[in-house]
Amino acid sequence: MRTTVGIIGAGPAGLLLARLLHNAGIDSVVLESRDRAYVERRQRAGILEQGTVDVLREAGAGERMDHEGLRHDGIELRFARRRHRVDFPALTGGRSVMVYAQTEVCKDLIALQLKEGGPLLFETEALAVEDADTERPRVRFRREGVEDVLECDYVVGCDGYWGVARSAVPDGRTFERTYPFGWLGILADVAPSHDELVYARHDRGFALLSMRSPSVSRLYLQVPADTDAGSWSDERIWDELERRFETDDDWSLRRGPITQKSVTPMRSYVHEPMRHGRLFLAGDAAHIVPPTGAKGLNLAVGDVVTLARALTHRTATGSDDLLDAYSATCLRRVWQAERFSYDMTTLLHTAPGATPFEDRLQLARLDRITSSRAAETDLAEAYTGFPIG
Secondary structure, three states: OOEEEEEEOOOOOHHHHHHHHHHOOOOEEEOOOOOOHHHHHOOOEEOHHHHHHHEEEEEHOOOOHHHHHHHOOOEEEEEEEEEEEEEHHHHHOOEEEOOOOOHHHHHHHHHHHHHOOOOOEOOEEEEEEEEOOOOOEEEEEEOOOEEEEEEEEEEEEOOOOHHHHHHOOOOOEEEEEEEEEEOOOOOOOOOOOOOOEEEEOOOOEEEEEEEEOOOEEEEEEEEEEOOOOOOOOOOHHHHHHHHHOOOOOOOOOOOOOOOEEEEEEEEEEEEEEEEEEEEEEEEHHHHEOHHHHHOOHHHHHHHHHHHHHHHHHHHHHHHOOOOHHHHHHHHHHHHHHHHHHHHHHHHHHOOOOHHHHHHHHHHHHHHHHHHOOHHHOOOOOHHHHHOOO
């Protein structure tokens, strides 16, 4: 089998890249180890930056998002029983975010790829990337028990931290930080208790109120990193959420049936460079951020938009200039997102063993954001998205 661009992984990064290449007249093949049902139901990110929304629309994948997604013009910061709304459009010249789950983005892109694009092969395990430093890289894969080879001009690894693409980049340098806490996340069949996301800093730990739809709530609690989600009863979860969201007004938390529980680890990770020869890394294969800043999916979109532009430029002009600049271009955005995600995480979470001095610093930082338009603008600009490319 032969193609111009071999894409490993049918998450949002791989699927969007295939769509952008199709629209540019560049053929590709997508290899995905899981089946279609798994890809379309795995719960991940739910906040799309303004730039991601614009890209999906331009790619022809925005119709259902615009119909079913929830535009949000701000977030609420909650601390010391106080509430403060950050108004995104007023601070950023009109930018906003969209609540639209990664599962739905994948469904939309899969449907388009199967209808209009090149081969999308589910239940196809990539085994190795070979000859990445030559003009004819290859992906060795297994499908239906039979090994085969996909010959390419370029290979793009969108297969995550544990995928084969990252391990095929020799002599890379990694930067990482593991946090001593995680998020206990739930899905609940109950209307959200607020019409925008609420980020709560509390002495007992961080909490986040989010949503998946007008009738489904997504909520998170900071817990120790080794927490077993099953050890928390539904009543205990709701009681703890009520404590951490408490305010001095009459706001109340709606409770409902919990349909899913899981614990998300918190870590920061960057792999440099994001390229080796004709192998390019994108998304979680190259970088991971703690979910506090809502940056993971959006960073992946920035990667593949940058790469699609470079490949289109190469096809049109024969120049490798943009391909050669791919890693450096992406990493500028990546490190800004890492910085913002780290800032949000350390601003809102209670670190084990934190001293009263450190607690006071957190409150001082929150007071600064909520009393200074400049500080608030910096948060709003970062949250709604750094420029792509």
